[in-house]
Amino acid sequence: MTERYPTTVAAASAALAAGELSSAELTEAYLSRIEAVEPTVRAFLTITAERALERARRADATRRADSSPLHGVPLAIKDVICTNGVPTTCGSAILEGFVPPYDATVVERLEAAGAVSLGKLNCDEFAMGSSTETSAYHITRNPWDPERVPGGSSGGSAAVVAAGMAPASLGTDTGGSIRQPAALCGVSGLKPTYGRVSRYGLVAFGSSLDQIGPFAWTAADLALILGVIAGHDPRDGTSAPIPVPDYRAALTGEIRGLRVGVPREYFVEGMEPGVEAATREAIAALKDLGADVVEVSLPHTKYALPTYYIIAPAEASANLARYDGVRYGPREPGETMWDEIELTRGRRFGAEVRRRIMLGTYALSAGYYDAYYKRAQQVRTLIKRDFEEAFAQVDVLATPTSPTVAFKIGQKLDDPLAMYLTDVCTLPINLAGMPSLVVPCGFSEGLPVGLQLIGRPFAEETLLRTGDAYQRATDWHTRRPAL
Ligand code: GLN
Numbered sequence: 025m026t027e028r029y030p031t032t033v034a035a036a037s038a039a040l041a042a043g044e045l046s047s048a049e050l051t052e053a054y055l056s057r058i059e060a061v062e063p064t065v066r067a068f069l070t071i072t073a074e075r076a077l078e079r080a081r082r083a084d085a086t087r088r089a090d091s092s093p094l095h096g097v098p099l100a101i102k103d104v105i106c107t108n109g110v111p112t113t114c115g116s117a118i119l120e121g122f123v124p125p126y127d128a129t130v131v132e133r134l135e136a137a138g139a140v141s142l143g144k145l146n147c148d149e150f151a152m153g154s155s156t157e158t159s160a161y162h163i164t165r166n167p168w169d170p171e172r173v174p175g176g177s178s179g180g181s182a183a184v185v186a187a188g189m190a191p192a193s194l195g196t197d198t199g200g201s202i203r204q205p206a207a208l209c210g211v212s213g214l215k216p217t218y219g220r221v222s223r224y225g226l227v228a229f230g231s232s233l234d235q236i237g238p239f240a241w242t243a244a245d246l247a248l249i250l251g252v253i254a255g256h257d258p259r260d261g262t263s264a265p266i267p268v269p270d271y272r273a274a275l276t277g278e279i280r281g282l283r284v285g286v287p288r289e290y291f292v293e294g295m296e297p298g299v300e301a302a303t304r305e306a307i308a309a310l311k312d313l314g315a316d317v318v319e320v321s322l323p324h325t326k327y328a329l330p331t332y333y334i335i336a337p338a339e340a341s342a343n344l345a346r347y348d349g350v351r352y353g354p355r356e357p358g359e360t361m362w363d364e365i366e367l368t369r370g371r372r373f374g375a376e377v378r379r380r381i382m383l384g385t386y387a388l389s390a391g392y393y394d395a396y397y398k399r400a401q402q403v404r405t406l407i408k409r410d411f412e413e414a415f416a417q418v419d420v421l422a423t424p425t426s427p428t429v430a431f432k433i434g435q436k437l438d439d440p441l442a443m444y445l446t447d448v449c450t451l452p453i454n455l456a457g458m459p460s461l462v463v464p465c466g467f468s469e470g471l472p473v474g475l476q477l478i479g480r481p482f483a484e485e486t487l488l489r490t491g492d493a494y495q496r497a498t499d500w501h502t503r504r505p506a507l
Pocket residue numbers: 151152153154176177196197198199200201202229336447
């Protein structure tokens with residue numbers, strides 16, 4: 025890429041603070057980049073150009089010496105996060121034209137910090153998927169190879185950064201939806217600890233699993249954004265009343281003596297050799313930086329996928345019961361109220377969402393609840409215990425993110441199980457509620473590979489410090505697709 029504008033948050037922030045350029049100029053630069061490459065990538069569902077320029081001018085007018093590092097910095101937001109006055113569709117036809125009357129807490133916090141939203145990003149319908157192909161609107165293409173998917177469900181959030189259309193974005197992660205697309209698009213992404221970031225105003229998928237998190241090129245940029253969006257919110261009962269540390273101060277570049285565990289179960293059968301090689305090289309680089317690397321075991325890993333595919337659909341079936349064509353979105357006309365609800369849900373939910381609702385309703389129904397849902401919750405406890413035992417020995421776990429690089433558009437769309445399997449390395453972390461960071465760590469057959477680092481609950485500082493130290497020693501995060 026040969027942009028003449030800063031492509032990272034840190035660089036943009038420094039240029040703005042130094043008065044080298046205004047937020048209005050920077051926002052215009054990003055809008056022209058969008059004009060040039062968005063027709064190929066299609067990361068956005070809504071572009072709010074006018075609004076962004078107005079906010080940028082306001083940011084310029086209100087800049088002070090102690091402004092937030094995000095002041096005047098453009099970014100974009102996954103379309104499952106509510107934005108006051110701006111359509112929020114969750115990639116679903118059932119929310120076509122829905123305009124929330126309020127902002128999610130994360131949006132409120134970003135705006136209070138002076139960040140400038142460029143618009144809303146495409147995703148799998150209600151964040152169910154791993155390729156962004158289940159969006160009811162259009163598919164998003166991988167900036168490294170437009171024939172391939174960007175991953176999902178936050179495919180738009182990963183692609184927008186990789187394509188240079190925004191220096192950062194927000195996504196959500198229920199089973200891997202930040203980390204897998206970050207890996208497949210060669211950018212960095214962070215799923216914070218469950219409870220670290222408020223979910224108020226996030227359209228719920230799996231309420232015990234969902235977390236909002238940032239995408240950017242570098243761990244250092246993620247630290248800036250996390251510092252703004254993290255923290256207790258009385259409007260989200262699951263947000264943790266734990267103080268937010270200074271994540272930037274944690275980036276010392278120093279990881280000597282850090283104990284890194286490599287769980288053997290994560291090098292799954294069928295993993296592409298190029299992915300395994302890049303991951304192992306990245307782990308070796310951590311060792312070169314002074315970390316102590318040991319092999320560990322998370323014995324219940326193989327149960328994570330079936331456990332997730334009971335719990336997540338069960339929660340989804342309950343959460344999605346509210347879409348009846350009465351309270352949100354358009355209504356399909358019918359003879360009776362029941363007809364209308366049935367027609368609206370039948371026609372406006374896509375195939376994957378209907379599949380999840382059916383799976384979830386079945387798992388929760390009387391007579392099956394104990395056999396499926398309750399049992400899955402019990403296995404979830406065992407999976408969580410695996411992590412607790414590993415973290416008694418090590419500080420961080422290092423694993424592959426996705427068993428494959430970005431796959432071809434259409435390749436897995438008709439094979440739900442193959443699609444579900446792309447998340448084997450990310451799902452267990454949501455079940456356990458741990459934080460997890462992905463950083464680009466190389467290429468396999470010309471396509472990006474991401475290293476996944478997993479930490480103890482609320483140890484985002486350790487993850488960011490490790491990712492940042494790795495990025496000071498490597499240059500994978502500086503590679504840009506030839507778009
Ligand atoms: N791909 C997984 C699913 O379809 C995870 C999605 C997510 O994290 N939102 O459920």
